[in-house]
Amino acid sequence: MRITPAAIVAKVKSKKSSNNNLSNNNLSNRSSRLKMLKASYPLLLMFLPVFVYYVVFRYIPLIGALIISVKKYQPALGIIGSKWVGLEYFTQFIDSVFFWRLLRNTLAINFFQLILGFTAPIILALLLNEIGSSKFKRLVQSVTYLPNFISSVVVVGIVVVFLSPTTGVVNSIISKLGMEKVNFLTEPSYFWLIYTLMVIWQTTGYSAIIYLASLTGINPELYEASKIDGAGRWSQLWHITLPGISSTIVILLLMRLGSLLEVGYESIILLYNPSIYSTADVISTYVYRRGILNGDYSFASAVGFFQSVIGLVLVITANKLAKKYTETSLW
Structure with missing residues (x-):
């Protein structure tokens, strides 16, 4: 095929016009992005403190913990001057005689909290949603919400007083029923249940707020249409209410799975x-004793990083499963 000069000129012109179109599209995209940034400026400004908090108090300490965990950290030498030991502390923790006990206790407490503690706010929110009297609803919500603002020290003190073998309310009831008093806080078999019930009492009301907010987003016309079709309260609950808050439940469950190896060590230290x-001894309390009390910072950092990695793996796995079997995921 013969190529004429006119064809070459036409091809060059078409190439120039396509390049001009691409540059114009890039300019328009940039201008639209700038407009979006200007429109979102207040929201970005509100997000800035949160971003700074996570960078300063989460990501930077995580990097520091990773460096310390592979070194025999000595404050006098600093992070850079401390001796490199590699994965010594990770293997030391896994080979420890306490590893399986700590892992079992941590998973058991989290399992109880996942089964009982995670479902309790959902049940409370559903019950509050069914209450007709607004005054009684606000009263119940306030009463269940207030324990969240009580200090952990006070909460543990209340539990200790209630379970006291001499003057505790629980043992008084047990003795009146003709049974022997039990010193619950010295019996290992009762600890998982005691801790789980304590956390449920303290956090259920506060956690139910998220589900109550999600319930307000359900279209009331769905309930009216279901009543016309003859649906009762239970049918409305199973076919309208629960599907309406299912996305919120999945998101909170995914976030909860990320902290499956973490237990609030403050309450346990006060209670055990x-x-x-x-x-009662979990990974967090063991790290507290080894890292803070004994000054073994590298070992504590290694265990903390181990927890973070396992949590990340759990979140990614759960998110993939949620994306595969449901329409909701974190990303």
Whole structure:
């Protein structure tokens, strides 16, 4: 095929016009992005403190913990001057005689909290949603919401007083029923249940707020249409209410799975004693004793990083499963 000069000129012109179109599209995209940024400026400004908080108090310490965990950290030498030991502390923790006990206790407490503690706010929100009287609804919500603002020290103190073998309310009831009093806080078999019920009482009301907010987003016309079709309260609950908040439940469940190896060590430290270490000692409390009390910072950092990695793996796996079997996911 013969190529004429006119064809070459036409091809060059078409190439120039396509390049001009691409540059114009890029300019329009940039201008639209700038407009979006200007329109979202207040929201970005509100997000800035949160971003700074996570960078300063989450990501930077995570990097520091990773460096310390592979070194024999000595404050006098600093992070850079400390001796490199590699994965010594990770293997030391996994080979420890306490590893399986700590892992079992941590998973058991989290399992109880996942089954009982995660479902309790959902049930409370559904019950509050069914209450007709607005005054009684606000009263119940306030009463269940207030324990979240009580200090962990006070909450543990209340539990200790209630379960006291001499003057506790629970043992008084047990003795009146003709049974022997039990010192619950020295019996290892009771700790998982005691801790789970304590956390449920303290956090259920506060956690139910998210589900109550999600319930307000359900279209009331769906309930009216279901009543016309003859649906009762239970049918409305199963076919309208629960599907309406299912996305919120999935998101919160995914976030909860990420902290499956984390337990609030403050309450456990206040509540436990050496006689119940076999069921009360978890990874967080062990790290506290080794890292803070004994000054073994590298070992504590290694265990903390181990928890973070396992949590990340759990979140990614759960998110993939949620994306595969449901329409909701974190990303």
